[in-house]
Amino acid sequence: MSRTVRFAWQGFSLPITDDWRPAVISGTFREGYIRLEGDRESVIQVRWKSSKPVKALNKRVLEYFSQLERTAKRAKQALHSELDVIEEGLVEYHWHAGAKGYGRMWFDPEAKRVLFIERSGRGADSFKREARELFDQFESHTGERRPWSLLGLSLSLPSGYALSSYKLLSGRTTLHFKTRGAKLTAERWAFASQILSKHLLEDWAVSATGIKSKPMPDESGLKLSRGRKTALILHDDPNNQLLVLNAVHSAANEPQWDYFASI
Numbered sequence: 001m002s003r004t005v006r007f008a009w010q011g012f013s014l015p016i017t018d019d020w021r022p023a024v025i026s027g028t029f030r031e032g033y034i035r036l037e038g039d040r041e042s043v044i045q046v047r048w049k050s051s052k053p054v055k056a057l058n059k060r061v062l063e064y065f066s067q068l069e070r071t072a073k074r075a076k077q078a079l080h081s082e083l084d085v086i087e088e089g090l091v092e093y094h095w096h097a098g099a100k101g102y103g104r105m106w107f108d109p110e111a112k113r114v115l116f117i118e119r120s121g122r123g124a125d126s127f128k129r130e131a132r133e134l135f136d137q138f139e140s141h142t143g144e145r146r147p148w149s150l151l152g153l154s155l156s157l158p159s160g161y162a163l164s165s166y167k168l169l170s171g172r173t174t175l176h177f178k179t180r181g182a183k184l185t186a187e188r189w190a191f192a193s194q195i196l197s198k199h200l201l202e203d204w205a206v207s208a209t210g211i212k213s214k215p216m217p218d219e220s221g222l223k224l225s226r227g228r229k230t231a232l233i234l235h236d237d238p239n240n241q242l243l244v245l246n247a248v249h250s251a252a253n254e255p256q257w258d259y260f261a262s263i
Contacts, residue, residue, distance in 0.1 A: 008147035008154070009034060010048070010163070011111055014138045020044065022150060022168065029162070030113075040122060041099070044134070047116040054107045054114055057091045058083055061105055065095065072097040092135075099123055102131035110142045147261065148175060152241055153188035156261035182253035189242040192235060205233045209246045220257050230254050 002017040010029045016036060024035040027048075036044040054060075065081045072079040081095040089107040094100070101120030108115055117138060119131035141147055148155040148163075151173045161177040161184060168174075171190040177183070187208075189195065195204060202215045205222050209231040215222040221234040232255055234243040245255045 006147075006149055006154075007036065008141070008149035011113075011141050011146055012046070012048070012115070012139065013141065013147055013149065014044070014046070014117070014134060016044065025166070040125060042121040042125075042127070043119070045116070045118045045120070048113045050112055051107065051114045052112075053089065053109065055088055057089065057105050057107065057114070058085055060114075060116075061091055061093050061103075065093075068095055068097070094128075096123055102128060104135045108140050111140045113140075115140075148186075149261075151188065152190065152239060153186060153243065154261050155186055155259055157184075157259055179253065181250035182247055184245060184247045184249075184255060186259075187244040187246070189244070190240065192237070192240050192242045195242065196235075201233070201235060204242075205231070205244075208242075208244060209233070211246070218257075220260075232257060232260075234260055 002019045004015055005018050006013045007016050009025070010027070010032055020036045020038045022034060023037045024033065026033050030050040031048065033047050034045070061083050068081070069079045075098060077097040079095060079097045081093065083091060083093045085091050091106070092104045094102045099120055100123050101118050103116065103118035105114065105116045117135060119127060119134055121127055144159055145156045146159045148157060151168065153173045153175070157177065158179070160179040162179065163175060164178050165176045166174060173188040175186045177186070201222065205215045205224060206212060209224055211224040211226050211229050211231050213224050213226040215224050215233070221232060224231040228250070229248055231244060231246040236243055243260055245259055247253070247255045249255070
């Protein structure tokens with residue numbers, strides 16, 4: 001049975017059930033795009049772009065409608081669309097052809113970004129209420145900490161950390177970050193029970209992190225430290241996963257246990 005979690009990326013988060021999967025992720029905090037896919041051809045799209053305050057967002061939505069209309073014509077379908085200007089800097093819309101979608105576009109003055117979010121799916125499916133809840137529970141995060149959460153890995157990192165690369169494999173999620181004075185790798189390994197049936201946690205920690213020192217119990221898990229290298233390993237038994245923070249850092253940037261977070 002699916003459960004509700006939050007997907008968090010590049011300074012925003014939104015509620016999804018854990019059976020949604022990222023199909024496309026691109027960009028940086030300044031500009032980017034994600035596409036999440038669920039079952040029954042269900043799609044959530046989010047676009048964002050750094051911007052000065054924008055008043056005429058309806059023009060951008062109308063340009064999007066033009067793209068949808070061209071796609072519909074190629075499929076020999078008629079596009080029906082409607083745009084509603086809620087207030088200055090906030091518009092909502094919906095469209096339908098063979099499929100249908102509900103969307104919102106707005107300017108976020110704190111993040112100084114224009115954001116677009118859309119929930120779409122099959123024309124015969126009913127998800128208007130779900131789309132409304134998605135829009136209303138969407139959050140921007142512009143404070144000292146920034147959440148990152150997908151595929152079982154949830155983090156709360158200082159906002160100075162920027163994502164440099166990532167790798168999403170079956171059973172293993174890896175995110176690489178950097179900030180001034182530190183490089184940090186966060187990993188989630190699934191199937192912890194299988195791993196620990198073959199290896200002691202201490203031995204596995206040394207192998208997984210490459211830090212050849214004796215793991216020491218510390219607060220919530222194991223800690224390895226040697227010179228400017230520090231790793232924290234958490235066995236999340238209820239979710240059958242191993243979580244790892246592995247950093248090369250200055251004295252001021254040693255990784256902390258509260259970098260692991262549930263949002």
